[in-house]
Amino acid sequence: MTSKLNYSTAKDDELVKAAQKGDMAAFEELVARHRDKIYARAFSMLRNEDEAVDLSQEAWVKGWQRLNQFQGDASFATWMTRIVINLCLDQLRKNKRIKSESIDEMNEETGGVERQMPILNPNPTEGLEREELRQRIDKALAQLSYEHRTVLVLHEFEELEYKLIAKRMGCSIGTVMSRLFYARRKMAALLAGLKREELEK
Amino acid sequence: MNTRDMHLKVQAYLDNELSPAEARKVGTWISSNPEGRDLFNELKETREILMQNEPVLKLPESRDFFWSKIEREIAAAERLPAEPEPRPWWTRLLAPLAGTVALFALLFSLVDRGSGHMDLSQSHDAAPLHQLEGAPDVSTITFRSEAEGVTVVWLSTQ
Numbered sequence: 001m002t003s004k005l006n007y008s009t010a011k012d013d014e015l016v017k018a019a020q021k022g023d024m025a026a027f028e029e030l031v032a033r034h035r036d037k038i039y040a041r042a043f044s045m046l047r048n049e050d051e052a053v054d055l056s057q058e059a060w061v062k063g064w065q066r067l068n069q070f071q072g073d074a075s076f077a078t079w080m081t082r083i084v085i086n087l088c089l090d091q092l093r094k095n096k097r098i099k100s101e102s103i104d105e106m107n108e109e110t111g112g113v114e115r116q117m118p119i120l121n122p123n124p125t126e127g128l129e130r131e132e133l134r135q136r137i138d139k140a141l142a143q144l145s146y147e148h149r150t151v152l153v154l155h156e157f158e159e160l161e162y163k164l165i166a167k168r169m170g171c172s173i174g175t176v177m178s179r180l181f182y183a184r185r186k187m188a189a190l191l192a193g194l195k196r197e198e199l200e201k
Numbered sequence: 202m203n204t205r206d207m208h209l210k211v212q213a214y215l216d217n218e219l220s221p222a223e224a225r226k227v228g229t230w231i232s233s234n235p236e237g238r239d240l241f242n243e244l245k246e247t248r249e250i251l252m253q254n255e256p257v258l259k260l261p262e263s264r265d266f267f268w269s270k271i272e273r274e275i276a277a278a279e280r281l282p283a284e285p286e287p288r289p290w291w292t293r294l295l296a297p298l299a300g301t302v303a304l305f306a307l308l309f310s311l312v313d314r315g316s317g318h319m320d321l322s323q324s325h326d327a328a329p330l331h332q333l334e335g336a337p338d339v340s341t342i343t344f345r346s347e348a349e350g351v352t353v354v355w356l357s358t359q
Contacts, residue, residue, distance in 0.1 A: 040258035061274045138256035156251040177209045188247045
């Protein structure tokens with residue numbers, strides 16, 4: 001019985017089942033549990049706090065509306081993350097950030113500076129607290145272009161295969177490989193650069 | 202294979218995206234080529250650092266405030282009338298067909314009235330439309346087919 005469900009201790013799938021029957025309190029509990037993760041994914045792609053809040057909210061509304069489509073093949077959090085990623089990709093296309101970052105695109109096509117970069121051993125974990133390292137990564141991610149950041153987020157954080165990333169981003173697998181390669185090399189350079197800056201302080 | 206392609210293969214090898222045969226080939230190249238090995242190590246280390254240290258962020262709104270916005274949006278969406286069911290595909294064929302039928306009906310009607318020709322400008326039916334519409338014994342039916350870009354006005358003087 002839904003009325004006997006203890007929301008705070010119930011498992012996600014129990015809350016989902018209750019929410020699918022129209023129990024909004026169960027859905028509220030799911031929102032409370034996963035709102036940070038959904039927001040974080042939106043922010044990692046958009047790099048804009050207001051847009052990330054709005055889109056994560058929209059994702060939750062869509063989640064409620066499509067709840068009956070959730071079959072439990074993946075976890076509820078993964079399913080919600082897919083929704084917010086799709087919304088972010090739509091939003092980024094609308095914002096036409098791809099066009100405004102034409103210099104990055106050009107570099108990607110012709111082989112930007114990262115191709116000529118010497119191979120690095122960033123080793124930025126050395127002597128760093130985890131939180132400090134995360135902040136450094138966040139700072140480096142903010143400096144990537146939309147395409148590089150998105151492909152990195154989808155591959156390293158969401159652990160999607162090349163073909164799935166290509167499908168989501170509407171590009172070829174070759175483009176995904178190329179973007180991921182340059183994104184990783186840029187990140188290595190940025191992390192090494194940030195480390196050098198801190199050492200020089 | 203050029204350097205760029207080889208670099209991408211090294212990455213694909215790291216990500217387990219190569220076929221077993223290709224993976225063997227690239228693996229051999231990496232182990233025998235210092236530059237390949239260094240590149241592989243750099244990519245691997247970068248990947249591991251990222252995977253293990255995803256930035257943790259908190260939604261900058263309280264639970265209650267965030268939920269109240271979601272709840273309001275859900276309620277607003279549920280108040281909206283449901284979207285009409287999409288019409289079956291065959292109904293789209295009816296519009297041009299109806300236009301053609303109406304046109305033929307108009308032609309038959311004119312012929313049937315014994316005018317013997319279709320020159321409306323020469324017949325007594327050629328009265329301006331606004332006059333006919335105003336006449337008490339004239340009724341008009343207008344049909345517009347968007348698909349054919351045709352408007353048919355059916356006049357009846359009974």
